[in-house]
Amino acid sequence: MADTALATAPETETAVEMIGVNKWFGEFHVLRDVNLSVKRGERIVICGPSGSGKSTTIRCINRLEEHQKGKIIVDGIELTNDLKRIDEVRREVGMVFQHFNLFPHLTILENCTLAPIWVRKMPKKEAEEVAMHFLTRVKIPEQAHKYPGQLSGGQQQRVAIARSLCMRPKIMLFDEPTSALDPEMVKEVLDTMVGLAEEGMTMICVTHEMGFARQVANRVIFMDQGQIVEQNEPVEFFSNPKHERTKLFLGQILH
Amino acid sequence: MSRIETDTVFVRRDFLEPEAPPPSLGGIPGWVRKNLFSSPFNIAISLSMLLLLAWALPPLIRWLFIDAVWTGTNREACLPKNGETVGACWAFVNAKLAQFTFGSYPADQRWRPSLVMIVFFVGLAWVAIPRMPWRRQAVWLMLTAFPVATFWLLYGGLGLPIVETSNWGGLLVTLVVAITGIVASLPLGILLALGRRSKLPFIKIVSVVFIEVWRGVPLITVLFMASVMLPLFLPTGVNFDKLLRALIGVALFTGAYMAETIRGGLQAIPKGQFEGAASLGLGYWQSMRLIILPQALKIVIPGIVNSFISLFKDTSLVMIIGLYDLLGSIQRNFSDANWSTPSIAPTGLIFAAAVFWVFCFSMSRYSMYMERKLNTGRKR
Helix, strand or coil: CHHHHHHHCCCCCEEEEEEEEEEEECCEEEEEEEEEEEECCCEEEEECCCCCCHHHHHHHHCCCCCCCEEEEEECCEECCCCHHHHHHHHHHEEEECCCCCCCCCCCHHHHHHHHHHHCCCCCHHHHHHHHHHHHHHCCCHHHCCCCHHHCCHHHHHHHHHHHHHCCCCCEEEEECCCCCCCHHHHHHHHHHHHHHHHCCCEEEEECCCHHHHHHHCCEEEEEECCEEEEEECHHHHHHCCCCHHHHHHHHHHCC | CCCCCCCCCCCCCCCCCCCCCCCCCCHHHHHHHHHCCCCHHHHHHHHHHHHHHHHHHHHHHHHHHHCCECCCCCHHHHCCCCCCCCCCEHHHHHHHHHHHHHECCCHHHCHHHHHHHHHHHHHHHHHHCCCCCCHHHHHHHHHCHHHHHHHHHHHCECCECCCCHHHECHHHHHHHHHHHHHHHHHHHHHHHHHHHCCCCHHHHHHHHHHHHHHHHCCHHHHHHHHHHHHHHHCCCCCCCCHHHHHHHHHHHHHHHHHHHHHHHHHHHCCHHHHHHHHHCCCCHHHHHHHHHHHHHHHHCHHHHHHHHHHHHHHHHHHHHHCCCEHHHHHHHHHHCCCCCCCCHHHHHHHHHHHHHHHHHHHHHHHHHHHHHHHCCCCCC
């Protein structure tokens, strides 16, 4: 009963709600009481040293990782062990990975149409039109019939963004999308993300691109040792960090 | 004409245009020099191989072709007369060809297996060549209508006289056992491989036990158990066909091997592929079918074909339960008094080896072709 009620509930103001989330990898306490609320249309940047739990946090949002304590509600649906709900959430949440995770045996176009056809049950022709629309938006429609291995890193990451957008997600998660790219290709991916932000997409980005954070984020969150240490709007966050750990971190990366 | 820059400051004025690579030593002389005579050690090896060939090849060719007997109707033809040497007795193979192909399948009904074999090879070629039209439909026909029609034609019923499987033999049995084994073991192997990686303990344990039991038992034991032990456990009056028992045994046995081959492929797929599929909302079976298995199976084509080839040759083991495959039928004819001469055994065995080799080599070549064709990825 509750299921159907949730599925048909009107759009909530809150896109993602994490309440007291805890997670362990074996003995290791990787997320410690994480509380985070993201409104629709909000753009969050999460940063922090490696191993601070930032990737794990956003991977919990689409259940690539399971949390052991606390509550995560995404688009009005609470994540539990119920596989149906997990699939429902994943349909609405797009994710872009550090290593793209494109499917190497499929062409760019097939990469983009696969999920709309099989998950959304969209007719093939319509799915291809949607795919071409988004490939045009990320400025690589001419690569549609190539395979991922034939593209540069920056192009592959733009395809990965287009592939997610083809599902028309309400929320986009970015897990260090530029960390595996050659320096010359970072900008083309960031430009695509800025464009997305300007259209009002709800975005949660784990990234160390502080220029991007300044430009588009509503809020910057700094994590360390599995917990949120500080959060603020970007200008204040960068110019006037409060916590010692944040100051140290920013000192290290903003030479 | 670039010089080594020794100064601290250097600014390039113009970029160098790409040039053609320097010419290599082309042609046959170049190849020979590079591959056969590039070093003293290589020269020594090349020369000794040449000597070996010069020593072994002429007598072999002599035995196989020049001194061979091509025609004849009984042992007289292949007996040495007036002290001259006699080579291979091809007349024997020629006279027994129908038996080698069909075993003791009744002569007036042999059109039935012949028809099945012709349809099979045409259908196989159709399915195997990517350019063919209606290929998808052909695959479905080969997997559904063809087995049913084959069973009807080979076994009989519905107007055709029944031919018991104990009369089947020769290449026919080899093909029936090998092809059924191949077709059944691949899906079984996939399911077992997925089962062994399952997070559900029950499915995992069942798969592990199945794989380890079948893989740990020799095929001969499996066949022997199937033919001798199984009837002891069945209620009296229930009798199921010896060939069918062998088919099931071979399929399950090969399936267990196949499972481990495929599991190797699954393990080679990066975690990111599973996550990419999951993040798009694809369910377990969808991501397996569309994303994971196509990549995993491609990686393990050599291993899969290895199993197929091994299975094809292992069909000869059905001899121990009284079925006669190609090799069995040939060996059975060695004792034919009408043909008994010293040269029929080597001739028959060479013939068997040649037939097995042609089938196995074809599988090997086709798998290499598929590997090249599917090599789209070159993933990072």
